[in-house]
Amino acid sequence: MTDEYGLLDEEATDAPGDEWEALDVSDTEVDRTARTQDREFAKFRERIKDADQFKVEGGVFDEATLGALYTLVQHDHIDALGGPISTGKEAHVFLASAGERDVAVKIYRINASDFTQMRQYLEGDPRFDDIGNKKKKVVLAWTKKEFANLKRAKRAGLRVPEPLAVERNALVMEFLGTDGERAKRLGEVHLENPETAYEVVREYMRRLHRAGLVHGDLSEYNVLVHDSQLWVIDLGQAVTVHHPNSREFLERDCENVANFFTRQGLDVDGERLLAEVTAARED
Numbered sequence: 001m002t003d004e005y006g007l008l009d010e011e012a013t014d015a016p017g018d019e020w021e022a023l024d025v026s027d028t029e030v031d032r033t034a035r036t037q038d039r040e041f042a043k044f045r046e047r048i049k050d051a052d053q054f055k056v057e058g059g060v061f062d063e064a065t066l067g068a069l070y071t072l073v074q075h076d077h078i079d080a081l082g083g084p085i086s087t088g089k090e091a092h093v094f095l096a097s098a099g100e101r102d103v104a105v106k107i108y109r110i111n112a113s114d115f116t117q118m119r120q121y122l123e124g125d126p127r128f129d130d131i132g133n134k135k136k137k138v139v140l141a142w143t144k145k146e147f148a149n150l151k152r153a154k155r156a157g158l159r160v161p162e163p164l165a166v167e168r169n170a171l172v173m174e175f176l177g178t179d180g181e182r183a184k185r186l187g188e189v190h191l192e193n194p195e196t197a198y199e200v201v202r203e204y205m206r207r208l209h210r211a212g213l214v215h216g217d218l219s220e221y222n223v224l225v226h227d228s229q230l231w232v233i234d235l236g237q238a239v240t241v242h243h244p245n246s247r248e249f250l251e252r253d254c255e256n257v258a259n260f261f262t263r264q265g266l267d268v269d270g271e272r273l274l275a276e277v278t279a280a281r282e283d
Helices: 029-036 039-050 063-074 115-122 135-155 194-210 246-263 270-282
Strands: 080-087 091-098 101-108 163-167 170-174 223-226 229-232
Touching (some): 063 101, 063 163, 101 135, 115 135, 135 170
Antiparallel strands (some): 091 101, 101 170, 223 229
């Protein structure tokens, strides 16, 4: 499979268990910077606030988020922030420069995040037991969770954006695209060989499950086509196999994937895909 489809090698990983690790959401240097607002931070704040491409993004650049971006600049994770790549209810993704490369910065919106939608992924996850219903802490933990999930998926041999840094509610990762334009979603392209694409997505799902994770929102909208390869994105909601709703989420993922490829003319169904994805782990 690896040679046939050019897939990445899997790395040896520990047994799933990182769901028991606490997520630290206490105040950091970022929050203190935002509160003290020294002269350099004030200049940075005004530069962002005055930029035309950010004026329509109300509710995104609160003081602490600006502090997170300022800290990322100070630590050389980004040089400058560009315009939005994509926008959503929970998060906006912006293009940024980091030296000679482009990166993506995903900023979760604390005030506008759909906390109700997030709840189904949080209940039953021990990492969130001590966080309660405080939206700020939930969003900060969610951001760190996506960073950890991306690292785990990458070790499992999936093509995912490389996670580079995380500060508060801002996640810096590899940019998938060309000349500032994001890569197309699987549902936005014409598939000349849907059979191969299906095999790759199925293998990705197998690997992720063997690594102890379930995507939880997998569909043609969360798979990108970049450099003639398929990449999985948006792992913020991904849960471990120990989550009480993990089976339900996996079944939904399988149905979404099967429905898409059925529309591409393949004879596939969600139940068969589910059996194939879980076989290696249940043997």
